[in-house]
Amino acid sequence: xxxSVHLKQLGSAQRVLLLDLRFDVAPGEIxxxxxxxxxxxxxxxxxxxxxxxxxxxxxxxxxxxxTITLNGTDLTxxxxxxxxxxxxxxxxxxxxxxxxxxxxxxxVPSGPRAQRLQQVxxxxxxxxxxxxxxxxxxxxSGGQRARVALMRALLAQPRALLLDEPFSKxxxxxxxxxxxxxxxxxxxxxxxxxxVTHDAADIADPARLLELPAHA
Amino acid sequence: xxxxxxxxxxxxxLLVALPLLAVAIQALRALFDAAAWAxxxxxxxxxxxxxxxxxxxxxxxxxxxxxxxxxxxxxxxxQRLGALLSGLPVMLATPHAAFAIGLVFLISPxxxxxxxxxxxxxxxxxxxxxxxxxDPWGLGLIVALTLKEIPFLLWTAATQLQRDDVRQRxxxxxxxxxxxGYAPQRAWWRVVWPQLAPRLFWPLLAVLAYGLTVVDMALVxxxxxxxxxxxxxxxxLQDADLVVNARGAVAGGVLALAVLVxxxxxxxxxxxxxxxxxxxxxxxxWRLENAxxxxxxxxxxxxxxxxxxxxxxxxxxxxxxxxxxxxxxRERLTQPKNHTRPFTSLSIGLWLLTSVYAAVLxxxxxxxxxxxWRFPALWPDALTAQAWLSVWASLDTVGTTLGLAxxxxxxxxxWCVAWLEFSPRRWDQALRPLLYLPLVLxxxxxxxxxxxxxxxxxxxxxxxxxxxxxxxxxxxYVLLALSPAYLGFDPRAAQLSDSLGHSRATFxxxxxxxxxxxxxxxxxxxxxxxxxxxxxPTLYIGAGRFATVTTEAVTLAAGAQRSLTSAYAGLQxxxxxxxxxxxxxIGRPRRFRVASA
Numbered sequence: 128x129x130x131s132v133h134l135k136q137l138g139s140a141q142r143v144l145l146l147d148l149r150f151d152v153a154p155g156e157i158x159x160x161x162x163x164x165x166x167x168x169x170x171x172x173x174x175x176x177x178x179x180x181x182x183x184x185x186x187x188x189x190x191x192x193x194t195i196t197l198n199g200t201d202l203t204x205x206x207x208x209x210x211x212x213x214x215x216x217x218x219x220x221x222x223x224x225x226x227x228x229x230x231x232x233x234x235v236p237s238g239p240r241a242q243r244l245q246q247v248x249x250x251x252x253x254x255x256x257x258x259x260x261x262x263x264x265x266x267x268s269g270g271q272r273a274r275v276a277l278m279r280a281l282l283a284q285p286r287a288l289l290l291d292e293p294f295s296k297x298x299x300x301x302x303x304x305x306x307x308x309x310x311x312x313x314x315x316x317x318x319x320x321x322x323v324t325h326d327a328a329d330i331a332d333p334a335r336l337l338e339l340p341a342h343a
Numbered sequence: 344x345x346x347x348x349x350x351x352x353x354x355x356x357l358l359v360a361l362p363l364l365a366v367a368i369q370a371l372r373a374l375f376d377a378a379a380w381a382x383x384x385x386x387x388x389x390x391x392x393x394x395x396x397x398x399x400x401x402x403x404x405x406x407x408x409x410x411x412x413x414x415x416x417x418x419x420x421x422q423r424l425g426a427l428l429s430g431l432p433v434m435l436a437t438p439h440a441a442f443a444i445g446l447v448f449l450i451s452p453x454x455x456x457x458x459x460x461x462x463x464x465x466x467x468x469x470x471x472x473x474x475x476x477x478d479p480w481g482l483g484l485i486v487a488l489t490l491k492e493i494p495f496l497l498w499t500a501a502t503q504l505q506r507d508d509v510r511q512r513x514x515x516x517x518x519x520x521x522x523x524g525y526a527p528q529r530a531w532w533r534v535v536w537p538q539l540a541p542r543l544f545w546p547l548l549a550v551l552a553y554g555l556t557v558v559d560m561a562l563v564x565x566x567x568x569x570x571x572x573x574x575x576x577x578x579x580l581q582d583a584d585l586v587v588n589a590r591g592a593v594a595g596g597v598l599a600l601a602v603l604v605x606x607x608x609x610x611x612x613x614x615x616x617x618x619x620x621x622x623x624x625x626x627x628x629w630r631l632e633n634a635x636x637x638x639x640x641x642x643x644x645x646x647x648x649x650x651x652x653x654x655x656x657x658x659x660x661x662x663x664x665x666x667x668x669x670x671x672x673r674e675r676l677t678q679p680k681n682h683t684r685p686f687t688s689l690s691i692g693l694w695l696l697t698s699v700y701a702a703v704l705x706x707x708x709x710x711x712x713x714x715x716w717r718f719p720a721l722w723p724d725a726l727t728a729q730a731w732l733s734v735w736a737s738l739d740t741v742g743t744t745l746g747l748a749x750x751x752x753x754x755x756x757x758w759c760v761a762w763l764e765f766s767p768r769r770w771d772q773a774l775r776p777l778l779y780l781p782l783v784l785x786x787x788x789x790x791x792x793x794x795x796x797x798x799x800x801x802x803x804x805x806x807x808x809x810x811x812x813x814x815x816x817x818x819x820y821v822l823l824a825l826s827p828a829y830l831g832f833d834p835r836a837a838q839l840s841d842s843l844g845h846s847r848a849t850f851x852x853x854x855x856x857x858x859x860x861x862x863x864x865x866x867x868x869x870x871x872x873x874x875x876x877x878x879x880p881t882l883y884i885g886a887g888r889f890a891t892v893t894t895e896a897v898t899l900a901a902g903a904q905r906s907l908t909s910a911y912a913g914l915q916x917x918x919x920x921x922x923x924x925x926x927x928x929i930g931r932p933r934r935f936r937v938a939s940a
Contacts (some may be wrong), residue, residue: 205840263935
């Protein structure tokens, strides 16, 4: 289940953001993507997830030329919902009208109800949030919300995970804990992951670090 | 999905743009009639009538705008926007006509205010011959319009301020301005208001256009001879003589021009004001005799004198007096949430606004059951259910009102949701002026176009024609109400749902629409209220064959049947209020069984 990305060119009609970016991420591996603001880090994730069209409209609309394959399958013609690629944002983005458990259940693939609920319970246990299922997400602490967001992403059984600065809004102590939790889960699930960050402390594997060039 | 978006949006556009454009073109065609213009120019009444329209429309709009801005400033700075907005739905739901009718019952020579003061203060045993209701200066109309538009402007501002992203950013910017030394109030006027005001342009334009062109309210409380130009045009349109009809249509054209010119003038003034707010003069807005805080950060305000004064009460009363304002400002800055002085100017302003509405509604309620009611008596001599019994006897009037309101609201809501969901942002932005056309074109001109279209499509005097007339009026209001929340919805939620493998439909039904439930039902309530209060289109397109509570109330207001008028006006008020109540109940936030630890 290797994620292979080859972007010959990424940019808008007006300017080129990236030229010839190429990387492979093996299962259980976490590639860290760094670079200055505006270097196109997040756009790379958007290209992989298939959400590039929703970033901007009109002359600023982004597009790319290249191929993205997961385990040899070309993802580029697929819509986001069919790619099986999970996303974790800076904000946990828990749906405010659902309980914690309902947020998680929303991610669990369809199947027998009891089984799905069982998965939610297990996820709550893994996140050390047993008993929090019926809670309003707004009543959770920042760290708890981040853990629910991670569990929600994982419950959908993604075949790869993209992390868009998911640690940047947490304070130092929580950050370390949450980072460890995220990395452990990615390795346990044995899926490829790409992490975008500003902070050198977030680098998962120094051997797998890619710095995007700052462009003019 | 993405490739279906444009065709879907184009189909939606066609569905609405066709009737809108047809109506607009028919309305404009009526203006190319040289004889009609000549007949208008020869009429002695139109110029003074136009003057009255401009005076009442501009004065009420300016008053409503500034009072709204001031209330918002107080509410935002004191973090009491919630209190500011809590009574809003009822005020917003009060129809213009019902409000004017109730206000007349308060301020007329035989109204409650004079009853309360007679004869002990005024010495009147008989209602004085004062022109307090249809005063020739249009003051009553200005008061009624101002009071009625404040809640509307407050509410459209609230739809902006209640968006999480916007509120958080503006709060942060407001706080930042204070770290630069600006007093909370000044920071609002310099940083928040200049960003909010341009977003209120369309609602403001609606208010301006409404004030300049209102007919039903002016019939009830506006000047009579000459009346405002809109009323004059309406009288001409109803004339049996075709030449006079044509004169009415071009008078509507004059009003449209008046709206355009005043709107442009307003824009220019606003641009100047915005530039001044951007440049500023560096004044931080701290009202101190010495300029300590005008140039320095807030902290230095806490100089030795102030500390001494506040630490040792009674020791130096003069110093304390002098620094009172500084201390209040400082408290506001440091602990805005704990700021609970009982009599702030905000609470007094709110109390005034609320009590006028309460008095108006009470006047309608009591009026509707009043039998004989001699003049200086505060309470009717006898109460009677006669009026409500006649309302009950003509239940089909209520049925027509409800049917039209429900159908037009449903159509408008479905269309607006589909449009906001499918239309590319650029289309939406470019087409807003067309979609808002019914808001800004004078109703007297609009119904002329509507009538021609209804004739051509053989819908004149038909229920379907009425439905079309109501829907095109309801749609822009629903769109206006729904857009901020709908377009402000976090796009990452859709990406997230996609990344979890869900279809677009699942996302819409299970995430987006449930999250937007409150805005959706609130916009529906607005649409319902707009339909209930339609006067001109109902009469004109219905060809007099359909009566709604609004047409009944306005027609009755000209007569002397106080109780029946009150009953219909009360009903006209009650229907939208029920809709808003229902909307609030459906849109209430979910109660989580386990709220918190």
